Amino acid sequence: xxxxxxxxxxxxxxxxxxxxxxxxxxxxxxxxxxxxxxxxxxxxxxxxxxxxxxxxxxxxxxxxxxxxxxxxxxxxxxxxxxxxxxxxxxxxxxxxxxxxxxxxxxxxxxxxxxxxxxxxxxxxxxxxxxxxxxxxxxxxxxxxxxxxxxxxxxxxxxxxxxxxxxxxxxxxxxxxxxxxxxxxxxxxxxxxxxxxxxxxxxxxxxxxxxxxxxxxxxxxxxxxxxxxxxxxxxxxxxxxxxxxxxxxxxxxxxxxxxxxxxxxxxxxxxxxxxxxxxxxxxxxxxxxxxxxxxxxxxxxxxxxxx
Amino acid sequence: xxxxxxxxxxxxxxxxxxxxxxxxxxxxxxxxxxxxxxxxxxxxxxxxxxxxxxxxxxxxxxxxxxxxxxxxxxxxxxxxxxxxxxxxxxxxxxxxxxxxxxxxxxxxxxxxxxxxxxxxxxxxxxxxxxxxxxxxxxxxxxxxxxxxxxxxxxxxxxxxxxxxxxxxxxxxxxxxxxxxxxxxxxxxxxxxxxxxxxxxxxxxxxxxxxxxxxxxxxxxxxxxxxxxxxxxxxxxxxxxxxxxxxxxxxxxxxxxxxxxxxxxxxxxxxxxxxxxxxxxxxxxxxxxxxxxxxxxxxxxxxxxxxxxxxxxxxxxxxxxxxxxxxxxxxxxxxxxxxxxxxxxxxxxxxxxxxxxxxxxxxxxxxxxxxxxxxxxxxxxxxxxxxxxxxxxxxxxxxxxxxxxxxxxxxxxxxxxxxxxxxxxxxxxxxxxxxxxxxxxxxxxxxxxxxxxxxxxxxxxxxxxxxxxxxxxxxxxxxxxxxxxxxxxxxxxxxxxxxxxxxxxxxxxx
Numbered sequence: 001x002x003x004x005x006x007x008x009x010x011x012x013x014x015x016x017x018x019x020x021x022x023x024x025x026x027x028x029x030x031x032x033x034x035x036x037x038x039x040x041x042x043x044x045x046x047x048x049x050x051x052x053x054x055x056x057x058x059x060x061x062x063x064x065x066x067x068x069x070x071x072x073x074x075x076x077x078x079x080x081x082x083x084x085x086x087x088x089x090x091x092x093x094x095x096x097x098x099x100x101x102x103x104x105x106x107x108x109x110x111x112x113x114x115x116x117x118x119x120x121x122x123x124x125x126x127x128x129x130x131x132x133x134x135x136x137x138x139x140x141x142x143x144x145x146x147x148x149x150x151x152x153x154x155x156x157x158x159x160x161x162x163x164x165x166x167x168x169x170x171x172x173x174x175x176x177x178x179x180x181x182x183x184x185x186x187x188x189x190x191x192x193x194x195x196x197x198x199x200x201x202x203x204x205x206x207x208x209x210x211x212x213x214x215x216x217x218x219x220x221x222x223x224x225x226x227x228x229x230x231x232x233x234x235x236x237x238x239x240x241x242x243x244x245x246x247x248x249x250x251x252x253x254x255x256x257x258x259x260x261x262x263x264x265x266x267x268x269x270x271x272x273x274x275x276x277x278x279x280x281x282x283x284x285x286x287x288x289x290x291x292x293x294x295x296x297x298x299x300x301x302x303x304x305x306x
Numbered sequence: 307x308x309x310x311x312x313x314x315x316x317x318x319x320x321x322x323x324x325x326x327x328x329x330x331x332x333x334x335x336x337x338x339x340x341x342x343x344x345x346x347x348x349x350x351x352x353x354x355x356x357x358x359x360x361x362x363x364x365x366x367x368x369x370x371x372x373x374x375x376x377x378x379x380x381x382x383x384x385x386x387x388x389x390x391x392x393x394x395x396x397x398x399x400x401x402x403x404x405x406x407x408x409x410x411x412x413x414x415x416x417x418x419x420x421x422x423x424x425x426x427x428x429x430x431x432x433x434x435x436x437x438x439x440x441x442x443x444x445x446x447x448x449x450x451x452x453x454x455x456x457x458x459x460x461x462x463x464x465x466x467x468x469x470x471x472x473x474x475x476x477x478x479x480x481x482x483x484x485x486x487x488x489x490x491x492x493x494x495x496x497x498x499x500x501x502x503x504x505x506x507x508x509x510x511x512x513x514x515x516x517x518x519x520x521x522x523x524x525x526x527x528x529x530x531x532x533x534x535x536x537x538x539x540x541x542x543x544x545x546x547x548x549x550x551x552x553x554x555x556x557x558x559x560x561x562x563x564x565x566x567x568x569x570x571x572x573x574x575x576x577x578x579x580x581x582x583x584x585x586x587x588x589x590x591x592x593x594x595x596x597x598x599x600x601x602x603x604x605x606x607x608x609x610x611x612x613x614x615x616x617x618x619x620x621x622x623x624x625x626x627x628x629x630x631x632x633x634x635x636x637x638x639x640x641x642x643x644x645x646x647x648x649x650x651x652x653x654x655x656x657x658x659x660x661x662x663x664x665x666x667x668x669x670x671x672x673x674x675x676x677x678x679x680x681x682x683x684x685x686x687x688x689x690x691x692x693x694x695x696x697x698x699x700x701x702x703x704x705x706x707x708x709x710x711x712x713x714x715x716x717x718x719x720x721x722x723x724x725x726x727x728x729x730x731x732x733x734x735x736x737x738x739x740x741x742x743x744x745x746x747x748x749x750x751x752x753x754x755x756x757x758x759x760x761x762x763x764x765x766x767x768x769x770x771x772x773x774x775x776x777x778x779x780x781x782x783x784x785x786x787x788x789x790x791x792x793x794x795x796x797x798x799x800x801x802x803x804x805x806x807x808x809x810x811x812x813x814x815x
Contacts, residue, residue: 083361139403139404143405230397235360246360246393249392249393250391253357253391271587
């Protein structure tokens with residue numbers, strides 16, 4: 001989708017007044033539309049399956065138009081809505097809080113690193129960069145979280161890992177250092193302190209970059225299930241994606257149980273219910289993406305013009 | 307020694323590295339963590355980790371009840387930790403790798419791998435402790451059975467007694483068998499050779515129904531090794547149950563495998579099976595939706611028909627075809643191990659004894675609290691029902707439904723009338739089964755790991771289409787065997803034969 005936005009925008013830059021549909025443009029448009037459809041197809045299939053009658057699905061297989069329309073799967077999920085609602089609350093909570101906290105922290109770290117008059121600029125930049133090259137690996141990470149920070153099975157275990165991404169710090173630092181120095185000097189001459197310069201000048205100018213990074217962080221939080229896999233044991237703290245993962249992977253574990261002669265120890269949600277769960281879990285993320293898309297396109301092209 | 311070194315070295319290294327990074331803040335929390343992990347020696351808290359559905363609302367109540375019972379008998383209390391089935395492997399291996407101090411956990415060759423856990427020294431050697439502190443559990447199984455859990459001369463897991471044998475056989479829906487007039491013929495089956503005509507009748511019946519059913523059977527997997535009396539050791543390498551010399555052969559090279567593959571192919575061509583392979587979840591959906599009439603190969607066990615009915619809602623008839631064979635893999639299919647870092651190994655083993663000998667204790671873990679989660683339906687035949695007129699156990703807030711994961715299932719109360727009597731019958735099945743010549747042997751495949759991975763990939767690529775009958779066995783079986791050869795099956799076979807010969811020689815002495 002990023003690609004689509006880009007190739008659309010570029011001809012627009014060159015001829016702002018009037019679109020001419022020459023052969024090349026038509027071909028490009030068809031190709032891009034085809035690609036977009038290809039990306040959309042699996043998603044549509046999931047949505048269609050979730051609205052298909054369970055027996056009809058087993059009998060006829062998947063199709064883009066439900067062979068027999070049914071909302072049973074959604075009714076089954078919302079019959080006992082506590083589980084999914086709680087998961088929604090957890091996910092939206094950590095996404096909201098994590099994004100705001102994360103963007104603030106990244107901005108507060110990136111801005112000083114962009115300032116040439118900051119003495120520790122090089123060593124701290126290196127430390128940030130170093131974490132992108134080397135990390136301790138899974139087990140030390142687990143030990144840090146559970147035995148030193150002691151955040152296992154708390155909401156902090158879900159919040160902390162995605163708070164500050166080194167990559168985002170570097171992007172934002174580059175963006176900040178692209179702002180003209182004269183601006184800050186003028187502000188200083190007018191009597192602005194460091195905080196005022198940061199809040200009144202740097203942050204408003206960096207809004208597209210901040211929005212892009214906020215989107216990335218939000219998607220990280222929204223889609224994250226591994227953190228919960230490692231650190232969360234209480235069902236009350238399961239985020240949405242982890243709940244989905246458990247439902248899918250439980251089905252595979254059941255197949256294993258059968259091999260050792262144990263039949264059906266758990267009632268599994270039906271195929272259609274699993275599809276409905278997937279729709280409920282991914283739906284809001286796609287809306288969020290559409291909402292932020294204009295910032296994203298601008299943010300992505302930012303680096304290119306520099 | 308080297309392995310022990312590696313584990314502690316890793317932990318020391320991470321502690322140092324992490325300590326620097328986490329800085330001053332970590333000092334305080336670490337001290338707290340250490341203090342809280344140390345419990346007074348007088349009444350230890352045993353942490354027991356197992357797989358299940360984490361959505362058991364009444365788990366804290368059951369934990370309290372169990373702790374009360376355990377405090378009386380072994381002066382310890384119990385902390386129950388459930389990891390969801392699909393995440394059990396990852397969660398438990400992380401906890402073990404990080405050196406957490408939980409006491410007991412579920413382990414098996416097929417999930418939370420027993421042999422890997424032994425290799426990583428995550429499991430405590432138990433044979434002395436079991437003999438001293440758990441005499442009833444130790445005496446409840448034959449030395450032969452215990453040998454199945456032995457690796458390098460030591461036992462690292464307490465075997466949960468349950469069905470050890472896998473008498474495979476076909477299932478048919480009772481209504482279909484009756485309507486198609488094949489019930490008597492089906493009940494008289496003794497081998498898969500005679501099942502063809504029954505399937506033909508069923509096919510005719512299905513066609514006459516027009517649209518009700520879709521397949522005679524959704525999967526025709528009659529090629530399970532046990533069906534033909536082979537004990538599969540690893541990588542599709544087998545030893546015949548009657549071969550006391552223990553000569554290793556390749557299963558896909560046997561006459562039985564070829565014949566089964568040809569039969570499956572024929573069924574596929576006759577339209578008895580789906581035209582393309584179905585995943586295991588698709589197969590289950592097909593059964594639930596009533597599209598399939600027969601299941602060609604399932605474990606036929608006492609009470610098994612009732613389990614199927616509970617699961618898919620269809621009354622079924624089943625017939626065991628395979629001769630029950632007692633194998634290492636079957637005996638060790640479910641075990642409970644003690645963490646090598648447990649602070650209270652003696653108490654943990656006493657807990658195992660309690661779990662496997664005290665019927666009330668065991669059933670509290672399996673079924674919940676009497677009067678709260680279940681009540682007697684017919685006490686004389688040990689039959690229970692959901693408490694308070696609830697429709698199902700799931701409604702009571704506690705229904706782990708994995709008795710076989712916790713201990714000796716023969717101590718478990720029956721939950722359905724049709725199950726009554728299943729446990730003595732299963733125990734008989736275990737006792738009368740023919741012991742495999744390799745019972746107690748475990749293959750250590752470490753030196754041929756590369757070849758094993760390559761062979762597993764080949765077996766998946768060629769084996770699945772053969773099992774579904776969608777390719778011609780006449781060309782594909784030779785292709786499979788040739789690919790296995792190229793993947794290094796002969797090196798695995800040579801290594802396996804060497805280990806088996808050494809094991810047999812040691813046993814004779």
